[in-house]
Each structure stands twice: as structure tokens, then as C-alpha cells.
Amino acid sequence: MSNLVPLMLVPLIVWVAVWAYLYTLDGKVKRLEALAAKGDSGTEEDR
Amino acid sequence: MINSIHKIVKVLLLPLGCAVIAAGFLWLLPAKGFMNPALARIVVFHVPCSIVGLVATTVATWFSIAYLWKRRLSDDIKAFASFSWSLLFWILTTVTGSVFSKAQWGAYWSWDIKQGSILLLLMVFVAYFALRAAISDRRKAATIGAVYAIFALLAVPYLTLILPNSTPDTLHPKGTLEGGLDTRYNTVLWLDFLTVTLVYVWGFRLQVAIAEAGERLTARRRVPGGATVRVETMERRPLEEGAS
Numbered sequence: 445m446s447n448l449v450p451l452m453l454v455p456l457i458v459w460v461a462v463w464a465y466l467y468t469l470d471g472k473v474k475r476l477e478a479l480a481a482k483g484d485s486g487t488e489e490d491r
Numbered sequence: 492m493i494n495s496i497h498k499i500v501k502v503l504l505l506p507l508g509c510a511v512i513a514a515g516f517l518w519l520l521p522a523k524g525f526m527n528p529a530l531a532r533i534v535v536f537h538v539p540c541s542i543v544g545l546v547a548t549t550v551a552t553w554f555s556i557a558y559l560w561k562r563r564l565s566d567d568i569k570a571f572a573s574f575s576w577s578l579l580f581w582i583l584t585t586v587t588g589s590v591f592s593k594a595q596w597g598a599y600w601s602w603d604i605k606q607g608s609i610l611l612l613l614m615v616f617v618a619y620f621a622l623r624a625a626i627s628d629r630r631k632a633a634t635i636g637a638v639y640a641i642f643a644l645l646a647v648p649y650l651t652l653i654l655p656n657s658t659p660d661t662l663h664p665k666g667t668l669e670g671g672l673d674t675r676y677n678t679v680l681w682l683d684f685l686t687v688t689l690v691y692v693w694g695f696r697l698q699v700a701i702a703e704a705g706e707r708l709t710a711r712r713r714v715p716g717g718a719t720v721r722v723e724t725m726e727r728r729p730l731e732e733g734a735s
Contacts, residue, residue: 447529448516448517448529449516449517451516452512452513452516452517455512455536456509456512456513459508459509459512460505460509462690463504463505463508466501466690466693466694466697467501469697469701470501470693470697473697473700473701473704476700476701476704476705477700477704479704479708480703480704480707480708
């Protein structure tokens with residue numbers, strides 16, 4: 445079983461990296477959506 | 492309220508994934524009857540990837556049909572996103588299947604009928620992206636991509652279920668989910684299925700949100716003199732709904 449610990453670290457590190465990427469992207473998407481929504485509301489004001 | 496639940500689920504996904512990986516490697520007992528019993532545990536990661544790949548393909552085809560029906564670009568964006576994720580899960584299925592193949596048959600690739608059919612399936616999926624990339628017109632690419640996606644869904648059950656089961660001359664084990672695994676294996680397998688499904692849903696929503704916001708911003712840039720146009724068939728979503 446102890447032989448499997450180093451092997452287990454590979455998917456574990458990959459998983460933490462994937463999760464961190466998705467979590468960071470989540471924040472960026474919120475900002476992008478806010479930017480797009482701001483532009484859309486500008487469209488209505490222009491009218 | 493819904494945003495808070497989404498946030499809690501996303502945060503809990505990290506320990507859930509870590510627990511599933513740790514359980515898969517340390518809690519499961521080595522599988523008997525394999526050349527490499529320790530490595531055969533990868534079945535608990537292989538099967539969920541293939542199931543979620545099938546689900547993602549079905550979702551992609553659903554949105555493709557919806558696009559052909561209503562011609563909304565938002566449906567095409569969702570179909571493309573789900574197709575991208577299904578390709579990723581089919582690749583993961585192939586890779587984990589190769590490791591399982593090494594554990595059971597001593598070679599990563601044996602040209603078994605199951606391996607040959609998954610290779611064909613990957614080609615069908617890659618062709619979808621090549622086809623779309625070859626068409627510059629946005630609407631045309633969406634329409635042709637949607638028609639192709641429907642044929643791709645028809646290929647999935649044929650290549651993953653009918654063809655490999657048409658002959659007894661296959662190395663791939665059968666009946667894995669019908670009593671072929673013990674309680675520990677079943678527990679880890681279904682927890683992994685939950686994790687992979689949540690990752691798919693999260694990634695799919697993110698990709699759709701990025702593409703939709705990008706479409707809106709690009710459409711505004713196309714008009715000279717300012718931000719005064721809205722994408723023709725894209726319905727506006729409230730910020731609260733999209734920001735979850």
C-alpha cells in the first residue's frame with residue numbers, strides 16, 4: 445500500500461490544479477459577465 | 492440563496508475529489524485475477540468518465556436539436572461546450588482504459604474491438620471540431636455542426652455498446668456494473684461518478700458563460716462608433732443567474 449502513495453500524488457496534484465483553475469476562472473467569468481451586462485444596459489440608455 | 496449553494500458545492504468538490512482519489516488508491520483492496528491487481532483499481536475512474544462522456548454527448552445533441560428547431564445561438568454555444576467536455580471525457584476514458592488494459596492484458600493497447608471502437612469514436616468527435624473550424628460563417632458552422640452532432644450521437648451507442656458486444660472475442664470485461672464489483676469498489680465508483688458529473692456541470696456552465704459574454708462583447712465591437720447592438724438571437728440573462 446505504501447508503494448501507491450507516490451503514485452496517488454500524481455492524480456491528487458492534477459485534481460487540485462484543475463479545481464483551482466476552475467475556481468479562479470469562476471471569478472473571472474463573473475467579472476466578464478458584469479462587463480457584458482453593463483454594455484447591454486448602456487444599449488437601452490442610448491435609446 | 493442559490494448562489495450560496497453553488498459556492499458551497501464548488502468548495503466541497505475539492506475535498507470530495509481528494510477523498511475519492513485517496514480512497515481509490517488506499518482504501519480499495521487489490522482486485523483479484525489481474526496481472527497487476529493494484530493497477531486494476533483504475534476501473535473506478537474509468538467507468539464514471541465513460542458514463543459522463545455519454546451524458547455530455549447526449550446533452551450536446553439535445554442542444555444541437557434545439558438550435559435546429561429554434562435557431563438560437565445560445566443553444567449552439569451550449570452544444571459546442573458540451574461536445575468539448577464530452578471529447579475530454581472520452582479521451583480520459585481511453586487513457587484510463589489503456590492503464591486498465593496494461594493491468595489486465597499486459598499491454599496498453601491490444602487492438603481489442605473495444606479499443607478500436609473508442610478510437611473510431613474519438614475520430615468522430617475530433618471531426619466535429621475540424622468541421623466547425625473549416626466554416627467561417629458563424630450561422631453556417633452552427634447549423635452544419637448541429638446536424639453532424641445528431642449523427643455523432645447515433646454513432647456513440649453503436650461504437651460503445653453494439654459493436655463491442657457483437658462478438659464474444661473481446662478482452663473487455665462485461666457486467667462490471669451488474670454485480671461485478673464489491674461494496675467498496677461500488678462506493679468509490681459512484682462517488683467518483685458524482686465528482687466527475689459536478690466537474691462537467693461546473694466546466695460546462697463556465698464555458699457557456701464565457702462564450703455568451705464574448706459573443707455580446709464581440710457583437711458590440713463590430714458596430715463602428717460604439718456599444719449599441721445586441722446579438723440577434725441571444726436572450727439576455729440576469730446577472731444573478733449567470734454569476735452562480
